[in-house]
Every structure is written in structure tokens, then in C-alpha cells.
Amino acid sequence: MTTSLYRVIQPVTDIEAATGFYSAVLGEPGERVSPGRHYFRCGGTVLACYDPQADGDGLEDGWRHHANQYLYFAVSNLQDVLQRVIDAGGSKDGDIEDMPWGERLFYAKDPFGNPIAFVDEATVFVGAGGN
Numbered sequence: 001m002t003t004s005l006y007r008v009i010q011p012v013t014d015i016e017a018a019t020g021f022y023s024a025v026l027g028e029p030g031e032r033v034s035p036g037r038h039y040f041r042c043g044g045t046v047l048a049c050y051d052p053q054a055d056g057d058g059l060e061d062g063w064r065h066h067a068n069q070y071l072y073f074a075v076s077n078l079q080d081v082l083q084r085v086i087d088a089g090g091s092k093d094g095d096i097e098d099m100p101w102g103e104r105l106f107y108a109k110d111p112f113g114n115p116i117a118f119v120d121e122a123t124v125f126v127g128a129g130g131n
Contacts, residue, residue: 007039007046008071011063012112015051017089021111022049024088025081026073042073065114070107074121081118082106090116101125 012018019038023029026047030040033048036055040047052059075081078096085092085108093107093115104120 005045007048009048009050010071010110010114011065012049012051012110012114013053014112015049015054017111018049018051021088021090022047025084025090027084047071067115070115070117072105072117072119074124075118076121078104078106078118078120082108085116085118 010018015036015038019030019032022038022040026040026042028040030038030049032038034055036051036053036057038049040049073081082092082096089111091109093109096104096106098104102123103125104123105117107115107117110116
């Protein structure tokens with residue numbers, strides 16, 4: 001059996017604002033697939049921005065991200081992406097840094113407070129078993 005991660009849901013409270021932010025940061029417009037879902041192709045995985053109220057689903061118990069529950073994006077130019085995050089209304093959680101496991105990255109938050117991280121694609125680490 002082969003398993004692959006193909007979609008990740010990112011909760012947002014305003015689908016239009018989310019579309020604007022992630023379009024600016026990722027450099028592509030993505031695709032609206034329902035009133036409350038907008039998909040962005042990120043390699044072999046889709047980032048699905050999801051506004052449950054816009055989709056008519058209600059908030060239920062709401063979203064509860066852990067502070068360290070980051071979505072990680074591999075990018076070719078960290079400094080450019082850091083500036084795009086800020087320009088698009090996100091915030092950085094520190095400067096670009098080198099991690100002990102070898103990745104060069106920065107942590108940030110999208111306009112909805114969701115934790116996101118951007119890693120230099122040349123330093124992506126997926127475990128000792130290989131890249």
C-alpha cells in the first residue's frame with residue numbers, strides 16, 4: 001500500500017481575505033471550489049483554505065490549533081517569501097534561522113493566527129531515511 005498526503009485543511013474566518021493572503025504569499029491564484037473552500041496546489045499537496053461559515057457548516061466547537069501546529073512550505077527564496085507574508089498581512093514569529101536538524105526557515109502566522117513556516121527548499125529535512 002502506498003500512502004500520500006494530498007490535502008491539508010487550513011481554517012480561516014474570511015475566505016476572501018484568506019484567498020488574498022495565500023495568493024500573494026504563494027504567488028498563484030488558487031481555485032475556489034465551494035463558497036467556503038479555496039484550493040492552492042503546493043507540489044503534490046493541496047492547501048485547502050476552509051471557512052466553515054461561508055460553506056454553511058457552522059463553527060461547531062471552533063478551531064483549536066496548537067501553537068506549534070505549523071504548516072511547512074518549501075520555497076526557493078526565504079527572504080522574498082518573508083516579505084510577501086508581511087506585505088500580505090501576516091506576521092513573522094522571528095527571523096530566518098538555521099535549525100539544529102539543518103533546515104533554514106522562518107515561522108509566521110497568517111492573518112487568522114494560523115501558524116505557518118517556510119523552509120529553504122535546499123535544506124528540507126524529512127528524517128534520516130532520506131529526502
